[in-house]
Amino acid sequence: MLTLHHLGKTFNGKPALQDVSLDIADGTFVGVIGRSGAGKSTLLRCINRLVDPSHGRIAFDGTDITRLRGKALRDWRASCGMIFQQFNLSGRLDVMTNVLMGRINAIGLMRSLLEAWPEDEKMRALRALDQLDLADFAGQRAECLSGGQQQRVAIARTLIQNPRILLADEPVASLDPRNTQAVMDALRDLNKVHGITVLCNLHSLDLARNYCSRLIGMKQGRVVFDGTPEALTDDAIVDLYGLEANDVLDVAERASGRAKTLTPALEFAA
Ligand SMILES: Nc1ncnc2c1ncn2[C@@H]1O[C@H](COP(=O)(O)OP(=O)(O)OP(=O)(O)O)[C@@H](O)[C@H]1O
Ligand SMILES: [Mg+2]
Secondary structure (H helix, E strand, C coil), X not given: XXXXXXXXXXECCEEEEEEEXXXXXXXXXXXXXXXCCCCHHHHHHHHCCCCCXXXXXXXXXXXXXXXXXXXXXXXXXXXXXXXXXXXXXXXXXXXXXXXXXXXXXXXXXXXXXXXXXXXXXXXXXXXXXXHCCCHHHCCCEHHHCCHHHHHHHHHHHHHCCCCCEEEEECCCCCCCHHHHHHHHHHHHHHHHHHCCEEEEECCCHHHHHHHCCEEEEEECXXXXXXXXXXXXXXXXXXXXXXXXHHHHCCHHHHHCCHHHHHHHHHHHHC
16 A cells, blocks of 8 residues: 655645645556646656655655665665656667666676576566567667557566555557557556556556556645546536646546537636
8 A cells, every 4th residue: 555645745836735645555547637737747756755744744554755775775766666757778788688687686786787688587588578578679689669668668668576565657648549559568467467557647648547547636736536447527627627627637538528518618718
């Protein structure tokens, strides 16, 4: 169980997160939604301590994450795999080595620089690649893969750390629809098969509704919606996105005339 107690983060006197309290049960697939600047990335970054919260507390299975230092903090970061929009792979290195980089914390920087990877670690990396349908690409340079394949390599790199939680910050924002589906399906498989909790920032409401069991809507650093995709009503969408509400609805919904029902509410909101 991941618990956030009254979490807050201030940058240069401006609040990016305000009084965020959440309980996230193991195995949940959470979508974090909201406009640009709402605090979605800051929330994920506080959880893996890339950013130190200004207020409040984060606990995981009773351990106070906010107080971790040194090796305990490195171990925590390894156990919550972070996936970014830009993949963050080393393009010139082969796929296998990129995946093994996920184990630097466990193997040590020196051995990794010498590429003296233990055999069992190589097997582990191959298994992770296989799970993501990438075993055939193990020897190829990462930069030769498609965006969706590269993102799945990044997921494999976090998978070999045995993550308890995956924090994905707009993992499909730079992908075409086919690769988007492959990456979202891969996250769903890890969630369903391995029971890994996933927190995923998404700009697309359509994806959030299709893949997530719980949606957390953020606005100006606060949680203003917390519920199932079914509970996300048009009014809640207008509250979250304001004038951008129509833009975040998918093409199919617009084509079916659903967006028209939003227009009066938008005028009201404006
Ligand atoms: N390192 C930083 N220094 C200063 N301000 C920051 C920093 N990181 C975030 N902010 C500010 O905090 C607020 C929340 O930013 P955040 O990146 O969390 O939003 P977001 O919801 O992820 O937006 P987007 O959808 O554009 O990625 C914004 O006002 C942003 O300018
Ligand atoms: Mg962001």
